[in-house]
Amino acid sequence: MVNPFQLNAPGLAHDPHWYRKAVFYEVLVRGFADANGDGSGDLSGLIEKLDYLQWLGIDCLWLPPFFESPLRDGGYDISDYYDVLDEFGSLSDFKRLVAEAHARGVRVIIDLPVNHTSDQHHWFQESRSNPDGPYGDFYVWSDTDEKYEDARIIFVDTEESNWTFDPVRRQFFWHRFFSHQPDLNFENPAVQEAIFDVVRFWLDQGIDGFRADAIPYLFEEEGTNCENLPKTHEFLKRLRAMVDENYPGRVIIAEANQMPDEVVEYFGDEDGPECHMSFHFPIMPRLFYALRDQKAAPIIETMRDTPDIPAGAQWGTFLRNHDELTLEMVTNEEREAMLGWYAPDPRMRANVGIRRRLSPLLDNSRAEVELIHALLLSLPGSPFLYYGDEIGMGDNIWLEDRDASRTPMQWNPDRNAGFSPVDPGKLYLPVVQSLVYHFNHVNVEAQMATSSSLLHWVRQMLAVRKAHPAFGLGSYSNVPVESENVLAFLREVPETNAENEQAESVLCIFNLSQHPVAARMQLPQFAGRGLRDLFGGAVFPAFADDGEITLTLGSHDFFWLRVRSANSNTSSPHTQAMPVIALPEAISQ
Numbered sequence: 001m002v003n004p005f006q007l008n009a010p011g012l013a014h015d016p017h018w019y020r021k022a023v024f025y026e027v028l029v030r031g032f033a034d035a036n037g038d039g040s041g042d043l044s045g046l047i048e049k050l051d052y053l054q055w056l057g058i059d060c061l062w063l064p065p066f067f068e069s070p071l072r073d074g075g076y077d078i079s080d081y082y083d084v085l086d087e088f089g090s091l092s093d094f095k096r097l098v099a100e101a102h103a104r105g106v107r108v109i110i111d112l113p114v115n116h117t118s119d120q121h122h123w124f125q126e127s128r129s130n131p132d133g134p135y136g137d138f139y140v141w142s143d144t145d146e147k148y149e150d151a152r153i154i155f156v157d158t159e160e161s162n163w164t165f166d167p168v169r170r171q172f173f174w175h176r177f178f179s180h181q182p183d184l185n186f187e188n189p190a191v192q193e194a195i196f197d198v199v200r201f202w203l204d205q206g207i208d209g210f211r212a213d214a215i216p217y218l219f220e221e222e223g224t225n226c227e228n229l230p231k232t233h234e235f236l237k238r239l240r241a242m243v244d245e246n247y248p249g250r251v252i253i254a255e256a257n258q259m260p261d262e263v264v265e266y267f268g269d270e271d272g273p274e275c276h277m278s279f280h281f282p283i284m285p286r287l288f289y290a291l292r293d294q295k296a297a298p299i300i301e302t303m304r305d306t307p308d309i310p311a312g313a314q315w316g317t318f319l320r321n322h323d324e325l326t327l328e329m330v331t332n333e334e335r336e337a338m339l340g341w342y343a344p345d346p347r348m349r350a351n352v353g354i355r356r357r358l359s360p361l362l363d364n365s366r367a368e369v370e371l372i373h374a375l376l377l378s379l380p381g382s383p384f385l386y387y388g389d390e391i392g393m394g395d396n397i398w399l400e401d402r403d404a405s406r407t408p409m410q411w412n413p414d415r416n417a418g419f420s421p422v423d424p425g426k427l428y429l430p431v432v433q434s435l436v437y438h439f440n441h442v443n444v445e446a447q448m449a450t451s452s453s454l455l456h457w458v459r460q461m462l463a464v465r466k467a468h469p470a471f472g473l474g475s476y477s478n479v480p481v482e483s484e485n486v487l488a489f490l491r492e493v494p495e496t497n498a499e500n501e502q503a504e505s506v507l508c509i510f511n512l513s514q515h516p517v518a519a520r521m522q523l524p525q526f527a528g529r530g531l532r533d534l535f536g537g538a539v540f541p542a543f544a545d546d547g548e549i550t551l552t553l554g555s556h557d558f559f560w561l562r563v564r565s566a567n568s569n570t571s572s573p574h575t576q577a578m579p580v581i582a583l584p585e586a587i588s589q
């Protein structure tokens with residue numbers, strides 16, 4: 001059978017800045033494709049779908065934990081860092097995945113939750129039963145549950161305390177997350193060394209980096225909130241030095257759900273670098289807020305409050321992921337408004353956030369889904385997409401916790417959406433069958449066959465982004481606009497730049513309102529220069545001699561416009577073609 005996605009196998013290009021330009025794609029091994037027909041996705045299934053991901057145009061896969069685990073927290077409860085969970089496959093399957101992805105020019109990062117383990121991990125089992133043994137001090141034990149009282153509880157839906165009494169050791173143990181996830185004791189040098197060994201092991205398997213899960217919580221200190229402590233930063237500096245020395249080109253990505261001034265600390269500084277990338281948690285909810293408020297101010301203010309980052313560092317940006325849409329980084333007023341707009345049914349809420357997928361959040365509005373993707377793909381940072389959002393998959397709020405948005409990928413209208421041939425009752429989670437998002441019509445095959453589908457639109461957006469280094473490497477500056485509904489900013493690569501990229505200035509402009517608007521701007525540095533649309537290549541009216549320009553935008557409209565060089569001929573509108581994307585055989589006829 002002809003594989004409609006097969007393009008070519010370019011292999012990895014040497015590029016020390018790859019992560020600053022990359023588009024990442026988070027894929028749950030469990031949820032993508034079931035090759036052995038047991039009802040759960042597996043590494044072999046994921047390998048079979050790599051051609052699809054290459055066709056889509058993503059640069060790097062992010063795999064949440066696939067290690068041995070009782071799966072009481074989606075795999076973030078690890079019981080053996082060195083083993084792949086049986087139902088997902090084996091270590092040799094994982095190595096095959098990395099090799100096959102690399103052959104397609106796709107990198108692979110994994111998730112490493114090192115703050116805690118499962119209570120089933122042998123370290124914990126030995127720690128609780130043999131306090132004087134080699135693992136006795138691997139966890140944070142105490143005779144009282146009254147220490148570190150300034151630390152907040154993160155999983156407020158399920159936990160009442162950060163301490164749980166262990167009847168075996170007859171002491172309390174510390175946990176920032178579920179009570180079955182004891183925190184490791186990073187004060188113990190043996191724990192630090194054990195984690196270094198884990199990191200080395202997975203880097204030796206050929207991964208391109210890892211997400212440092214829940215990194216603010218490694219250390220505890222009385223009188224503090226036990227987050228972002230100096231000792232955590234010292235540990236990260238040592239970890240980065242080890243990675244740079246032994247594994248150049250591999251990246252560490254901080255998952256620190258913190259305010260901009262705290263999160264920026266995870267990049268370290270020139271003398272002591274820490275993580276290459278850090279997720280930008282505050283901007284994500286502001287994108288959703290701005291869409292319902294129909295005003296640009298929340299985005300402008302968050303970007304204004306975002307500190308500069310060291311050369312060579314990069315933000316990770318996202319709309320949705322495997323967790324709830326966290327509202328920890330917004331004000332109380334913003335949170336209340338967002339819960340009202342986006343989670344009217346209490347079942348849609350989880351902890352301090354909303355457990356829904358992108359399309360249902362935006363009420364399946366194609367215009368809003370496009371607008372928010374256009375924002376994500378043009379604001380500073382490397383975007384992280386979540387599997388299934390490229391086809392507008394729905395969720396299932398009748399499932400528990402964050403499983404609402406972890407259902408099987410919808411490949412086609414066949415049994416179990418083509419995810420698995422198994423008896424539907426045996427699936428790890430049911431496939432979405434709601435009225436609006438039923439896999440009968442929301443699936444990859446149907447969208448492949450429809451040139452106007454969201455899937456083709458996303459692919460085109462990724463191709464255009466890839467063709468313009470300004471999106472990954474360029475500076476960002478807000479452009480004041482007379483209309484409060486319009487956001488405009490410039491992404492610019494200067495003539496002289498460290499990466500030897502071609503200079504360019506791209507004006508990005510977005511109408512956040514549902515009504516058409518006219519947007520007047522002043523950019524004197526571009527007086528008399530023309531603009532060219534990055535998608536169709538059309539030439540737009542030039543800036544006036546004083547740098548003024550007025551653009552009109554329809555409801556939820558946006559433009560990405562390249563500022564033409566001073567001597568370009570405005571009478572030849574189509575000299576710069578948009579990137580040509582090869583269509584797979586199935587849809588090119």
Ligand SMILES: OC[C@H]1O[C@H](O[C@H]2O[C@H](CO)[C@@H](O)[C@H](O)[C@H]2O)[C@H](O)[C@@H](O)[C@@H]1O
Binds near residue numbers: 073178214
């Ligand atoms: O292993 C515990 C959790 O670790 C990550 O947690 C992050 O997600 C939380 C929301 O679900 C968030 O509030 C917290 O700040 C983060 O560290 C991981 O992404 C979770 O899936 C996991 O349950």
Ligand SMILES: [Ca+2]
Binds near residue numbers: 038039087
């Ligand atoms: Ca399977």
